[in-house]
Amino acid sequence: MELAIRTEHLTKIYSERLIAVNDMNLEVPRGSVFGLLGPNGAGKTTTLRLLLGLQRPTAGRAEVFGKSCGPNAVAVRSQIGYLPTNPNLPGNLRPIEYLDLLGKLSRLPHQTRKPRISALLRAVGLLGATDQRIQTFSTGMCTRLGIAASLVADPPLLLWDEPTAGLDPSARRFTLDLIRELGKTKTVVVATHILTDIDQICDHLGVMHEGRMIFAGTMQDMKRRLRRDDFTLELDGDADGIRHLAGDIANIEGIDAHLGTGQTLLVRIADDHSRSGALAEVLKIIDDGNLSLHAIYSSRNATENAYLQLLQEDEAHGFDR
Amino acid sequence: MDSTAKSSKLGTRMMPYLAILQHDLRSLWASRLVRLWLAATAILTFVLAISNWALFQDAPLIAWLLFPYLVFPWFFVVVVLGVSPVSGSRAEALADGILSRPVGRCEYLLAAWSARVVLVWAVYLVVIVPAITVVTLAKRSVPDDTVTVYGIVSSLALVGLVLTFLVSLGFLMGTLLRKPLLAVVVLIFVWYPISLILSVFSLEEFSPISLCQALPTQLRQPWQEVEEKSETNTDKEDISTFTNQFSHFLSVLSGTKPEPKATNPDFFESDEFKDFSLFRVTLGYGLPTVAAVILAVLCFHRRDL
Structure with a gap:
């Protein structure tokens, strides 16, 4: 090179x-x-x-x-x-x-x-x-x-x-x-x-x-350095329905779900799981329920996450640096 | 053909130097300081000439007109002009604009120094030459004087050399101290008691006040006499005196007692200043000027911007 x-x-x-x-x-x-x-x-x-x-x-x-x-x-x-x-x-x-x-x-x-x-x-x-x-x-x-x-x-x-x-x-x-x-x-x-x-x-x-x-x-x-694959789902429906959905998604192996601000749900996929497969399962659950999906965001921004992660790692390494 | 190619190559090589010189001259000319200085120089020269018109002969009157350049107040302006190019906020603009381009630091410094020297000489000559012409040609109610063309040219060159030295000193201080105000203050504290400092080292001949006092003698100096003097090995005497002054300077610096020598009468012993040597004074100001520029270049070369 x-x-x-x-x-x-x-x-x-x-x-x-x-x-x-x-x-x-x-x-x-x-x-x-x-x-x-x-x-x-x-x-x-x-x-x-x-x-x-x-x-x-x-x-x-x-x-x-x-x-x-x-x-x-x-x-x-x-x-x-x-x-x-x-x-x-x-x-x-x-x-x-x-x-x-x-x-x-x-x-x-x-x-x-x-x-x-x-x-x-x-x-x-x-x-x-x-x-x-x-x-x-x-x-x-x-x-x-x-x-x-x-x-x-x-x-x-x-x-x-x-x-x-x-x-x-x-x-x-x-x-x-x-x-x-x-x-x-x-x-x-x-x-x-x-x-x-x-x-x-x-x-x-x-x-x-x-x-x-x-x-x-x-x-x-x-x-690629991102440890996690995150998605944010923007939903339309009542708060109980979204909370219930979060529980259902969290039961799937390798997927974690948290309520976000407003009517959003943050979905986190573990490293060793397929992103597309996990996302398909999540979408199926939403489709089976009585909530409608407005939008899907791939986390906040991949570069931003990776950058912040690098800075955090660097801070955490302390003397090893 | 070959010479055309050579001159074009030289032109390309000199292009950044000439560009900076031209740019600096233009910026300096646009500055209020320079314009005010020019106006003030013209006014002060006029006032000095008019107020002493019927009092002095040609030589003392011309020396009096040159006094503001050597002693007060123009030395201050000259020093400020010299200090500015590589200090203070200008350094940042300089780094962003010029020194991040394919220009050597030495090339930049020499161009900036030349611009200031050219400007100072221009302001000085544009006022003083017409004034001296009027003084020498006008019929005044004072006895005729024996001022010579050689005397006028050599005196003007001498004062110009002192101004060049002051620009260079300001330049060095601006490079060393970075803060323009601090550099100017230091120079004021060095330059004002310079006569005292020089007398400690037995170098009164080089003090600006002595130069002013010796100028009438120099103004009356005929070219012919200089030629005759040079034929009688005066240059050797000058060199010997200069060497003695230098060794005395070093011995005072080192704290040792200088060897007693049979010398001519001291510079101030007679008011006629017959022992004034243009050669020695030129060396006395020329060498420090060169040294100041070299030191400024060396110092600037090592500096972060």
Whole structure:
């Protein structure tokens, strides 16, 4: 497997006090859309900054496309398009001037730079704002410009830190669609704590907690980690009927049922039982009774459950960590 | 063909440096501090020239016009301009915007430093050159002076060098201390008692006040005399004096007693400042300027953003 990013025992300790990244080993396959997931303060941004050479590792090493990262690794940064969280942009410039400056920093010749800037501004929907100064831009517009800025040099690797932070639903949808589109030709690393974003766009995932990488693998691997298969049934009928149904379902081997909020029933299937078989039995009981089924939800969200489970396991391991 | 390819390669290589230089110059020019400074410089120069118009000959009047740059108040503005590029909130924007691109840290620092030096020289020259031209060409009710073109150019260059040194010092402090306000305060505490500090090390020649006092002598210096002096191995004397000053500086630092030497009269002994050496002062400010820039680059290279 060809790797876009590889870290070995990467560690970052701030002022001998705060461990931001703790002995992290990470491999990001080339061409993947990799979600770097973790709660606030998990070390996601620090990891990205270490890859960019904006910070120096306390120990360990990081490589991008086989080249070592560091403050003077210009060749590494020429392969990366970085989008920081809520990018801090020069307010006195206009979008074209800003992108032109970044194009020059990437040593793009004039004849390549200008058409690319126009194409990018069109792609991120900022053509109508080219005569405005950046300081007048909304958060969404700044993020769009930040996205365009990360694509100016057409790099093969994109590191996007919280790309949907502070965006309205349509801007968020646009960003997620764009990541999906870019993922067809580039390696994209998206650092976020928003699980639904990861669920929609990523094919690989790394979960960070307190500076450590507690899981890295494909999305399928992640979902397979769920110990339990849960369903939520939304029913129509009286409360006694639902309680009675819960008792009937709980009598089936390998299935557990609990009353949920409102008229819902949470059905939990044991690991060694077939999901489809168990569900068929449950549906048969409902059909035989006098309740009607409104909807079935496959738990809350498989990724969310798996993620929370990972965090809980990591907390519970204590010293073993 | 080959030279065209070479120049195009050099152009591509220099592209980030020139882009940052241009961007920084533009941002600096847009800042209120610089515009206010330019206006205040023009006003103060005008006021100083008018109030001393009939009092001083050309050389002392020009030296008086240069005084604000060397001593007070413009040193403060120059230091603030030097401190800003890599400290405070700017560092974050810098990391997000420029240093996450394929730009070396050294490349960025040199471009930011050059932008500040160019700006300071531009503001300084754009006001002082017309003022000196008017002072030297106007017919005033004072005795004629013997100010020379060489004297004017060398004096302007000397003050420019001191300003470059101040920018570099601010630059170094901004990189070392990170907090701009702290860096400025430290520099004020270092720069104001500088004459006292220099006299401890017997380096009064380099103090800004001494430079101001020596400027009239330098302004009257003819080019021819300098050529003659250089023919008589004055450079060797300058180097020897500079070496003596340096060894004295080191001996004071290390606490050992310097060896007594037969020396010329002290710098302040005669008011004529005949022993003022442009070469020594250039070295005295030039070397620390280079050292400050190198130290800032080294320090910035090791720093996390």
